[in-house]
Amino acid sequence: MLPDELLRIRSLRRGDTVLLRLTGELDMATAPLVDSAAVSVPLSDARCLHLDLANVTFCDEAGLRALRRISDLAQASHVALCLVGIHPNVRRTVAWLGSASPWLPPMALS
Template identity: 50%
Template sequence: MRADQLLQTHTVWWGGTVLLCVEGELDIATAPLLDQTATSVLAAGPELLCLDLTALTFCDMTGLHALRRLTDQTAAAHTRLHLAGLHPRLRYTLTRLKTLSPWTPPVLQN
């Protein structure tokens, strides 16, 4: 399977806010797709990026690194980042990362 078959992204804009929905698997094969989409979205200069992970079915360590890069990208672009629709296990992992490393994940919402 091609990476774009394993991970799809959809964006919806309203004003200075963009909703980026991620569907499928976020792993070594697909993380570059999220990176590319995020770069494209952030180039337009939104005030807020809401990353909806409701339809994310898998996330490995490479996916976690992609989320960290997204956090860094949004900070550099002076864009606020919110994560929404997190599976409880991913929420737990991100919360643990917050306590175990200097990285602070963005606001976590359901």
């Protein structure tokens, strides 16, 4: 399967809020899609970036690093990052890896 068949990314904007909704698997093959989507979303006049992970059924270390890059991008753009949902499989991955890992996205730890 191709990466864009494994992960779908939808971007929506309402006023000063941007929603980035991920559906599928977030791993080494699909992380570049997340990077591309994150840099293509205009954050210059946004106040909040909502990241919806409710439908991400698998996430590995590469996927968590991609989420960290989104977190860093939001912080550099002075945009609040809000986690809208997190699939139980992703929550288990974060819990298993622990909060000591420097590449875990801070928003996933709350």
